[in-house]
Amino acid sequence: MSTDIGAWAVPVAILGGAIRVSTPFLFVSLGEVLTERSGRINLGLEGTLVFGAMSGYAVAYLSGSAWLGVLAAALAGTLFGLLHGLICSLPKVNDIAVGISLMLLGTGLAFFFGTAFVQPVAPHLPSIPLGWWSDIPQLQAALRVNVLFLIGIVLALLLAWMLKTTRVGLILRVVGDSTDAARAMGLRPNLIRIAATATGGAFAGVGGAYLSLFYPGSWSEGISSGQGLMAVALVIFARWDPIKAFWAALLFGGAGALGPALQSVGIAKGYYLYYAAPYVLTLGVLIATSSPNRATTGAPGELSITK
Amino acid sequence: MAEQSVTMAPGTGGRRTEWLAPLARRAEGVVLPVAALIAGFALFALFLLMLGKSPVDFYELVYKAGFGTAFSWQNTLSRAAPLLFAALCVALPARLGLVVIGGEGAIVLGGTATGALGVCLAGTPGVVGLPLMALGGALTGALWIGAVGALRHYRGVNETIASLLMAYIGIALMNFLVEGPLRDPASLNKPSTAPLPRSLQVGDIPGMDVHWGLIVALVCCVLTWVLIERTSWGFAARIAGGNVRAAQVQGLPVGRLIVGFTALGGAFAGLAGFYEVAAVQGSANASLAAGYGYTGILIAFLARQNPLAIIPVAILLAGFEASSGLVQRRMDLPDATILVLKAVVFVVILVSDTLYGRFRLFSPERWRTR
Numbered sequence: 001m002s003t004d005i006g007a008w009a010v011p012v013a014i015l016g017g018a019i020r021v022s023t024p025f026l027f028v029s030l031g032e033v034l035t036e037r038s039g040r041i042n043l044g045l046e047g048t049l050v051f052g053a054m055s056g057y058a059v060a061y062l063s064g065s066a067w068l069g070v071l072a073a074a075l076a077g078t079l080f081g082l083l084h085g086l087i088c089s090l091p092k093v094n095d096i097a098v099g100i101s102l103m104l105l106g107t108g109l110a111f112f113f114g115t116a117f118v119q120p121v122a123p124h125l126p127s128i129p130l131g132w133w134s135d136i137p138q139l140q141a142a143l144r145v146n147v148l149f150l151i152g153i154v155l156a157l158l159l160a161w162m163l164k165t166t167r168v169g170l171i172l173r174v175v176g177d178s179t180d181a182a183r184a185m186g187l188r189p190n191l192i193r194i195a196a197t198a199t200g201g202a203f204a205g206v207g208g209a210y211l212s213l214f215y216p217g218s219w220s221e222g223i224s225s226g227q228g229l230m231a232v233a234l235v236i237f238a239r240w241d242p243i244k245a246f247w248a249a250l251l252f253g254g255a256g257a258l259g260p261a262l263q264s265v266g267i268a269k270g271y272y273l274y275y276a277a278p279y280v281l282t283l284g285v286l287i288a289t290s291s292p293n294r295a296t297t298g299a300p301g302e303l304s305i306t307k
Numbered sequence: 308m309a310e311q312s313v314t315m316a317p318g319t320g321g322r323r324t325e326w327l328a329p330l331a332r333r334a335e336g337v338v339l340p341v342a343a344l345i346a347g348f349a350l351f352a353l354f355l356l357m358l359g360k361s362p363v364d365f366y367e368l369v370y371k372a373g374f375g376t377a378f379s380w381q382n383t384l385s386r387a388a389p390l391l392f393a394a395l396c397v398a399l400p401a402r403l404g405l406v407v408i409g410g411e412g413a414i415v416l417g418g419t420a421t422g423a424l425g426v427c428l429a430g431t432p433g434v435v436g437l438p439l440m441a442l443g444g445a446l447t448g449a450l451w452i453g454a455v456g457a458l459r460h461y462r463g464v465n466e467t468i469a470s471l472l473m474a475y476i477g478i479a480l481m482n483f484l485v486e487g488p489l490r491d492p493a494s495l496n497k498p499s500t501a502p503l504p505r506s507l508q509v510g511d512i513p514g515m516d517v518h519w520g521l522i523v524a525l526v527c528c529v530l531t532w533v534l535i536e537r538t539s540w541g542f543a544a545r546i547a548g549g550n551v552r553a554a555q556v557q558g559l560p561v562g563r564l565i566v567g568f569t570a571l572g573g574a575f576a577g578l579a580g581f582y583e584v585a586a587v588q589g590s591a592n593a594s595l596a597a598g599y600g601y602t603g604i605l606i607a608f609l610a611r612q613n614p615l616a617i618i619p620v621a622i623l624l625a626g627f628e629a630s631s632g633l634v635q636r637r638m639d640l641p642d643a644t645i646l647v648l649k650a651v652v653f654v655v656i657l658v659s660d661t662l663y664g665r666f667r668l669f670s671p672e673r674w675r676t677r
Binding site for chain 2: 282
């Protein structure tokens with residue numbers, strides 16, 4: 001509050017908030033893009049996110065290294081993804097319901113083992129001050145960008161490149177669009193889907209580690225309020241495209257930062273309604289992008305959610 | 308296999324086990340979920356063993372606290388009422404093949420509407436005020452979940468994601484209303500609506516410490532069973548749930564069925580909110596978001612979406628919830644223990660879906676021929 005930047009405080013706070021809040025959205029939605037491109041939906045990433053947040057925080061606290069925490073969260077996410085992938089490979093099992101049950105399991109296990117880690121303080125992930133060129137403190141604070149956000153951008157670009165030009169990407173797309181065509185090509189759809197779901201889970205786990213190790217930066221039971229689920233909805237909005245998923249994550253992050261940004265300039269009236277903004281935005285986006293005749297453009301053909 | 312059973316004319320080569328044939332398929336629907344439930348409990352027992360806790364002590368405590376005495380039964384039964392309603396909110400849309408998981412939002416808003424109406428109706432006698440409050444709660448819930456059904460049918464919005472998002476929106480709306488326009492200035496550390504007058508509170512069933520919501524919920528379960536198993540509406544819904552195109556070709560009003568079934572489910576969830584406010588809390592506040600909606604999902608899946616089976620399953624789960632506090636204190640376990648147990652059982656139940664039709668024991672043909 002040393003320099004008065006007047007009405008600019010709100011957009012600057014939203015920009016900074018968007019960068020801070022969007023990272024978990026980005027990781028979960030990239031993981032979900034990968035999973036859904038293989039023809040599976042994993043609704044349980046909310047649970048993976050929460051468990052990733054807890055395990056990442058716990059390992060970072062016990063080992064003293066935030067990056068070991070990120071690794072642990074990725075590993076935990078892989079296990080959850082693997083479990084989801086294996087269960088969904090059984091015939092006659094409803095993948096949406098399995099996602100809901102794993103959402104409960106992830107959250108439940110995180111709360112169960114997390115009680116011991118509510119108090120201790122774990123090391124934080126480092127951030128890079130990209131606002132050095134400006135002498136406005138608010139802008140400097142807004143542009144203090146976490147390394148994971150930058151890794152997320154690189155991952156989005158890599159994923160887009162992989163899907164478009166590599167052999168692995170082609171295999172993933174074939175499996176996602178037609179199980180029969182994949183079988184005819186001699187591929188094993190279930191195996192590929194399990195691998196895609198496990199990798200997607202790892203991404204979501206890292207998103208969770210960001211929550212507990214950077215922003216908000218501590219472990220508590222209320223650490224995620226549906227970010228994992230919103231990220232799944234965001235994938236539909238982004239039309240299963242990693243680059244669009246990045247922009248969508250920024251938009252959602254901005255919506256999530258709206259409440260705190262307005263509060264920071266003294267508008268506190270009805271702030272519970274601003275907290276609903278990301279959910280309302282997600283729902284609005286879902287309504288706008290869905291279509292009653294189910295032929296959603298860009299959707300993988302084998303996806304149960306759009307069939 | 309079907310041909311074989313046709314050639315077996317009754318009386319000619321009838322076997323002594325023939326009477327078992329119609330029971331076989333039904334037995335499958337009972338034996339497999341019970342087996343999965345037991346497997347889930349066993350898996351959780353393993354989990355406890357790995358942590359060095361005694362599963363025997365755990366289940367004994369759960370039994371004692373949930374079903375051991377008359378007092379614990381009353382505690383369990385009063386928790387069962389909202390769970391029954393919440394499970395119906397999942398089972399009704401499931402008939403149409405929809406997975407609606409946002410009953411929590413309808414419960415919370417139904418309760419908020421009840422609290423708000425209670426303030427407006429203060430001074431009216433209970434015979435007038437209570438039905439109006441119940442209607443308000445049910446209508447709010449019906450609108451909330453009915454909107455999910457309408458979005459699904461008319462806009463193609465995925466109902467699972469939409470309903471959960473709306474649950475978050477509903478909880479935010481309740482917090483806003485209870486902390487803002489509807490707040491009773493006298494409620495200091497726990498913002499609430501004004502307490503309901505005595506005349507606008509739901510009493511207990513005579514001779515028990517359980518409110519009337521339990522009886523109403525049980526009646527609703529039976530009526531829902533009649534609706535979906537014994538009426539043409541329920542039959543039409545099953546056809547629409549199996550194949551939307553076929554139902555539309557048949558001229559069935561698919562849109563009205565979807566909106567109607569989701570709205571009815573939402574109305575039940577709204578009633579759960581009504582009883583939570585009018586019979587338990589006495590005012591609307593953040594305690595409404597107690598997770599009944601989420602436990603309802605598990606109950607409906609355990610009961611295989613059958614409204615009659617929901618009754619015993621809801622009572623069982625209510626017993627688990629009732630035992631939560633005692634288990635925590637006696638065994639020094641975190642309060643998420645019961646949540647983990649529920650999740651493990653949920654996963655195992657869904658995995659067991661793959662076993663249906665695998666056992667010849669449950670095939671009607673096995674009992675007719677051989």
